[in-house]
Amino acid sequence: MKDQEPQRRNKIPLGMWIVLVVAILASTIYSIPKTISTYRESELKETVTNYLDQRSGRLEEQRLFYQANLFFLTPEQNGTLILTPRSTEIAYGTGLDSLIEDLLRGPDLKELKNGSITLIPQDTQLIGSSIVKEVAYIEFSQQLKSSGNFGNEGTEFACRQIAATVKSLPYIEECVILIDGATFYYENASLY
Secondary structure, three states, X not given: OOOHHHHHHHOOOHHHHHHHXXXXXXXXXXXXXXHHHHHHHOOHHHHHHXXXXXXXXXXXXXXXXXXXXXXXXXXXXXXXXXXXEEEEEEEOOOHHHHHHHHHHHOOOHHHHHOOOXXXXXXXXXXXXXXXXXXXXXXXXXXXXXXXXXXXXXXXXXXXXXXXXXXXXXXOOOEEEEEEOOEEXXXXXOOOO
């Protein structure tokens, strides 16, 4: 008998539960119209909507384009060649191939007038590219190997142009250039 008495004291009668639920519902129903009118008067909805629209627009812009650099060569007065960047935007989704195709087209007229050149042979073609864990693998046609008037050093500079351009993308740390499926040139995360 003694064990049953403490259980009786801890129980809330059903009538009390009903009164409590009805009181909560009544206060909620009564306060909803007041909350809605206060919300409308505060112009909070417009503020939040404007903020979300602006934020969404900025995120859209960030997703639409990547900033990258095309690297061309500029001869110095002492006869050395330096890599010179030209800022460019590439559309989201076109990615690496688009950037490389821009580089293969060579410097534009303005850059040519400023002395920029490319040592990538004109008939070099992009075969394909992929990115695995921040490493870009890019395959080119055999023409990239042709030394032309600048010999092996010219080919080295051409590969450096490609690697610097590819690594200007924010999500690439290393560059592997392939010809006929074999590694032709590799560059790690060092920056220019």
